[in-house]
Amino acid sequence: MSGTRTAIVVGGGIAGPVAALALRRAGIEATVHESYATTADGIGGGLGIAPNGRAALGLVGLDRVGAPMNAIVLQNHKGRTITEIRQPMQFSWRADLYRRLYDLTLSQGVEVHHGHQLVDVRESDTGIRAVFADGTASEEADALIGADGLRSTVRRLIDPQAPQPRYSGLLGFGAQVHGAGLPPTGDRMYMAFGRRAFFGYQSFDDGTGVWFANLPHSYLTWQQVRQTSNEEWLRRLGEAFAGDGVPALELLRRTSPDDLITAGPMQDLPHVPHWHRGRMVLVGDSAHATSPSSGQGVSLAAESAVELARALRDLPHDQAFAAYERARRARVERVIAQGARSNSGKAAGPVGRVVRDALLPLFARLATPEKMAWQYDHRIRWEDPVAA
Known part of the structure; x- marks a missing residue:
C-alpha cells in the first residue's frame, strides 16, 4: 500500500504541471504552488522534445507537441556539412508547451496557486506543509515535490550543502x-x-x-x-x-x-547527492539539470515526474523516493555528462577547434539511431508495479 493520497508540488514551470498530472493519474491529489505572481506566457525560447519525452508527456495526456525536427545537420565555420544525424525530435517554443500543460492541468481539476514563494517546510509524523514568504502555509499533505528548477529552494531544504549549478x-x-x-x-x-x-x-x-x-x-x-x-x-x-x-x-x-x-x-547539475529527505523529493531540473546542448531537459523532467508518480502510487513515500531515485539517477547523469561534452566542443579554443572538427565525423558515426537508442527509445511502462 502506498499511503500517499495528497502532494504539494513546488514549481509551476514544466516539471511541476507534469508531476501534478501524473500524480492525479496515480490517484494522488496534487496542488501546484508557483513563486511568480503571474503565468509564464510568452517567456522562454525554443527547445527540443525527444521521442522519450513525447512518450512521457503522452502518459499525462499531452500529445503532438511542436513541429518535426527529424535531423541535425552539423557544419563547420565555412558552412560545409560535416554530417547529418537522423533523430526524430520535435521543436517547440517553451511558451507554447507551458501554456498547453497549464491548460491541461487546470482542466484536470488541479489547483495552481501563484505568488507562493517557498521559504520553509513544517514536517511531522503525519504530513508536511509548505511555508511561503508571506507567512501563509499550505494545507498538510503526504509529500512535497520540489519542481522549482535549477536554483531550487527544496533542494537547499533537503541538503543545505547541495551543490550549486x-x-x-x-x-x-x-x-x-x-x-x-x-x-x-x-x-x-x-x-x-x-x-x-x-x-x-x-x-x-x-x-x-x-x-x-x-x-x-x-x-x-x-x-x-x-x-x-x-x-x-x-x-x-x-x-x-x-x-x-x-x-x-x-x-x-x-x-x-x-x-x-x-x-x-x-x-547543469552533474550530481546532486541527495534527491530526497523525509517527505520531500526533487524532480526535473532541481534534481538533474542538464545543459540545453543535450536536447533532453524537458524530456528527462517529464520522465522523472511520471516515474515518481508511479512509485508513490505503489509504495510508502520513503520506499517510493528510493525506488524513484534508483530508476532515474544513472540515466539522467549519463545524459548530463553527454551534454557537458557537447558544451566543451562549442567553447573550444583555436587548437581545440581543429581537433573537434577532425573528430566530428567520428562523433556522427557514434550518434546513429542504434547507438542512441538508450536515450531516445526509453519508455515508461505505467501499468507495471514498482517494487521496493
Whole structure:
C-alpha cells in the first residue's frame, strides 16, 4: 500500500504541471504552488522534445507537441556539412508547451496557486506543509515535490550543502525571426561550429525562422546579462560570427532587439547527492539539470515526474523516493555528462577547434539511431508495479 493520497508540488514551470498530472493519474491529489505572481506566457525560447519525452508527456495526456525536427545537420565555420544525424525530435517554443500543460492541468481539476514563494517546510509524523514568504502555509499533505528548477529552494531544504549549478562557459541567446529570408530547411535543424561561437537555425515554410547561439564568455548571472542591452548583444554576436560561412549574420540582421531572447548562462547539475529527505523529493531540473546542448531537459523532467508518480502510487513515500531515485539517477547523469561534452566542443579554443572538427565525423558515426537508442527509445511502462 502506498499511503500517499495528497502532494504539494513546488514549481509551476514544466516539471511541476507534469508531476501534478501524473500524480492525479496515480490517484494522488496534487496542488501546484508557483513563486511568480503571474503565468509564464510568452517567456522562454525554443527547445527540443525527444521521442522519450513525447512518450512521457503522452502518459499525462499531452500529445503532438511542436513541429518535426527529424535531423541535425552539423557544419563547420565555412558552412560545409560535416554530417547529418537522423533523430526524430520535435521543436517547440517553451511558451507554447507551458501554456498547453497549464491548460491541461487546470482542466484536470488541479489547483495552481501563484505568488507562493517557498521559504520553509513544517514536517511531522503525519504530513508536511509548505511555508511561503508571506507567512501563509499550505494545507498538510503526504509529500512535497520540489519542481522549482535549477536554483531550487527544496533542494537547499533537503541538503543545505547541495551543490550549486556548474557553468559551461557559454551564454545562450536566440530569437524567432518573422522574415528569415532563407529557403525552408524542412525538418532539419542546422548547427554550425563557428570559429568563435556556435550557431543553430531552422527556417519554415511560412517564411519564419528560429536561431540560437552559444557564445563563449566569462561567467555572468542572468541579471548581469540583462544589464547589457539587446542591441549590444546582437552587435557582439555579429562580431563573433563575422567571416563564418553560415547565415548567422543575415539572421542576426533580421532580428529585432525586442525579439532577442537572452537565456543567460548555460548551466547543469552533474550530481546532486541527495534527491530526497523525509517527505520531500526533487524532480526535473532541481534534481538533474542538464545543459540545453543535450536536447533532453524537458524530456528527462517529464520522465522523472511520471516515474515518481508511479512509485508513490505503489509504495510508502520513503520506499517510493528510493525506488524513484534508483530508476532515474544513472540515466539522467549519463545524459548530463553527454551534454557537458557537447558544451566543451562549442567553447573550444583555436587548437581545440581543429581537433573537434577532425573528430566530428567520428562523433556522427557514434550518434546513429542504434547507438542512441538508450536515450531516445526509453519508455515508461505505467501499468507495471514498482517494487521496493
